[in-house]
Amino acid sequence: MPGPSGCRVGPRPSTQATRERPTMTTKLHAGASYFLSGVMQGKKADGEGIAGTVPQDYRREMKDAILAVDHGAAIIEPWDLVGAEVQKIYRDGTPQSAMFEADADVKHCFEVCVDAAAHADVVVSFLPEASMGSAVEIYAAKQAGKPVLVIAPGTMAQNWVVRSYADRVFPSIDALQTWLASQNAADRAAPTARVHHDSLATYARVWALQRLVDMTLGGNQTLSVEATNAYLEALLFAILLAIVGVTGSVRAQLGTALCIAAVTFVKAPYVWDCDYWLLLTDLSLLVLFLAHRRSASKSLRLEPSAGERASLFAAASSLIQEQMGLLYVAAGFWKLNSSFLSPRHSCAPVFLLQLFADILTPRGLELPAVLASALGQMAPLMVLVGELSLGVLLLLPSRTLNRLGVALALLFHTAVAVCPPPNNVAIFSMLCASRLVLALPCGFDAAATELKALVGGAGARRSPPLVARLYYAAAAVAVAIAAALADHREALAFFDWGLPLFVALGAFVCRAVFLDGEGATSMPTAAETLPLWRLRFGIRSLTLFYAFGAIVLGVHDQGQPHMYANLRLHGGSNHYLMPTGLLQTLFEGADPRSPLGDFSGGVVRIEQTTSPSLNAAYPAEYTTQFSSRTRQLLMQAGHTGRMWNPMLTLITSCEAPWDPKGGTPFVKYTLPALELRRFVHELRRKGEAFELTYTRLHKATDARTRVSSAQGTTITLREDGKGGRSCTVISGGGLVGGVAAAIGLGKPCDADELVLLPPPSAIARKLLLFEPYPIVEGDEEEVHCFGP
Secondary structure, X not given: OEOOOOOEOOOOOOOXXXXXXXXXXXXXXXXXXXXXXXXXXOOOOOOOHHHHOOOOHHHHHHHHHHHHHOOOOEEEXXXXXXXXXXXXXXXXXXXXXXXXOXXXXXXXXHHHHHHHHHHOOEEEEEOOOOOHHHHHHHHHHHHOOOOEEEEOOHHHHHOXXXXXXXXXXXXXXXXXXXXXXXXXXXXXXXXXXXXXXXXXXXXXXXXXXXXXXXXXXXXXXXXXXXXXXXXXXXXXXXXXXXXXXXHOOHHHHHHHHXXXXXXXXXXXXXXXXXXXXXXXXXXXXXXXXXXXXXXXXXXXXXXXXXXXXXXXXHHHHHHHHXXXXXXXXXXXXXXXXXXXXOOOOOOHHHHHHHHXXXXXXXXXXXXXXXXXXXXXXXXXXXXXXXXXXXXXXXXXXXXXXHHHHHHHHHHHHHHHHHOOOOOOOHHHHHHHHHHHHHHOHHHHHHXXXXXXXXXXXXXXXXXXXXXXXXXXXXXXXXXXXXXXXXXXXXXXXXXXXXXXXXXXHHHHHHHHXXXXXXXXXXXXXXXXOOOHHXXXXXXXXXXXXXXXXXXXXXXXXXXXOOOOOOOOOOOOOOEOOOOOOHHHHHOOOOOOOOOOHHHOOOEEEEEEEOOHHHHHHOOOEOHXXXXXXXXXXXXXXXXXXXXXXXXXXXXXXXXXXXXXXXXXXXXXXXXXXXXXXXXXXXXXXXXXXXXXXEEEEOOOOOOOXXXXXXXXXXXXXXXXXXXXXXXXXXXXXXXXHHHHHHOOOOXXXXXXXXXXXXXXXXXXXXXXXXXXXXXXXXXXXXXXXXXX
């Protein structure tokens, strides 16, 4: 080390080729993670990117030397770590000259590298000259008790940082490889060598568990899949998912995901929004895997190496985190409408007050009327702000804010999962938890390693700390409480298995949040930099179109991220900022047989029907399934106390049919003309006899019109289920038209009447399934609560 006058202080350079320090007590093991430290800028402080650094060829040489000895080693490359942070901080296409102008960005990226060095298994540093950054990385590693191997040619072996903190000093990279080879041979002879934790395999197992729960408990019995052998399907996927769970193979995971996607396509459009969330996130992993295989020129039949798996997991976790953030933002954004923010009509008070009514009241606790009213009034805004906030927190380039976003999401999904039937959606909460953990890759790795040690898994390096044992003991108690809350067998002959399973997975994710904040092990990244910006742009664009564009255009309704949002997609828009259903508005008068004819026909009002299938599906009021205490609290809060959920009937075996003999009046509702055509086609395919009266509303009808009395043309269709039918038009419309049709007045329908047209196109029948909007006379200006 130079003295004050530039003279070297200390003994002259040693001629010893490789020097071992007595401080090296940690034995290297197969599959270890190696952080590649080394001079970057050195004495240079100008230039952009590579141009601003000393030659970096030594990094490839170090990587090759390590992998030549240990093929399963995971390489942590600072260039890749910084590159990943750059993609989060800056927009795609930002020139290098515009990057790192802010000191805060420099500090953040440097701290990411230092943190990675401190938590890697080994730090290898190449120092042909002094490097301030490498000195900090070496110091951080030693403070964490990690071994430091330094290649210090010439007089750099006498540098005080090298002499103080290096466990081994080598004159060249070849000398490093020779020494590693001797260590590797000894490691192979040792029976207790530990394999580095495989986060991608752990994610595959979490994915398999979530998928298995979703397919066995989620329910998907639809009009379009009567011929599907449900038991054979369940057995096939149980076997495939078991293979993924046992092996942790990413190839098996993606192969199974493709099979599930094919089945989802067959069942479409009768699928949940969560099915689309799963497809999008699985697509990200698939695309990145294919890109990685192509960049490495390797066969798809080969499982990635440890370093490749680490790189793939890091890239996938970052991209899926962005997708989840966008989907949460969309779920909150579409609630920014007049109906959801109306405490009288919103779905938010239904969920919140049902929690208090059905959980507290049976246990002798009562919610005061004043507090119930206040909560009901605040619920819409609370949910809107909560969903938007957690989505934004996931998208921001800050690990601290990401952790906060995941914690907020867990709290939100716990409330949703605990909600009693018919609004219990613990399966959806479990899906989100299984993807949210990817926002914390470091915490995920640490929590998985800790849990493996807790259950005594092979290769566990040490016993978990006492705090971890106490935490999981408390988590077991929480699961038991959840199981008690999930038991609805006495009232509904139903046990909600999704709730205790979600709580178990949520406890794991919560532990990952804590460990990530504690400074969990940094995730390894392979040395190869993937061309992610184009892939990210494509996945982002697809996710953005699904979450926002499809609703604006009106090309998708059921399956969109507008769950329980009271959002109107036909007959105008009730959103404060965005239009919805533009294609239905623009092409209302188009020829129904033209390429865009699926969007023609406008809006219809269903006046009455005798169809058992239609009455079972639409509008499907579930109010009678609420407890009397729930309805009482809702009324006290100024809510209508009513809720509809037609998709619960169409997608699952649950039903809430209107009974003509039950004494309750028929609730009219509106539909897009496309949905009427689709459902009539389904009734004919089933051979069902029915009578249907509907009114084609005039074009002027919009979201603010009192649609119960809006004028139009009334049509009555009668079918015998054997191909015979009659269609009558009553020009008067409304109730008068319905009476006239009943006594045989009116004229025959034209050939282009909606119910006489061919069914919608195949692609429309696969994508377009629209919600009905119930009409509550005297309270029609807003859309009433419906799900999902």
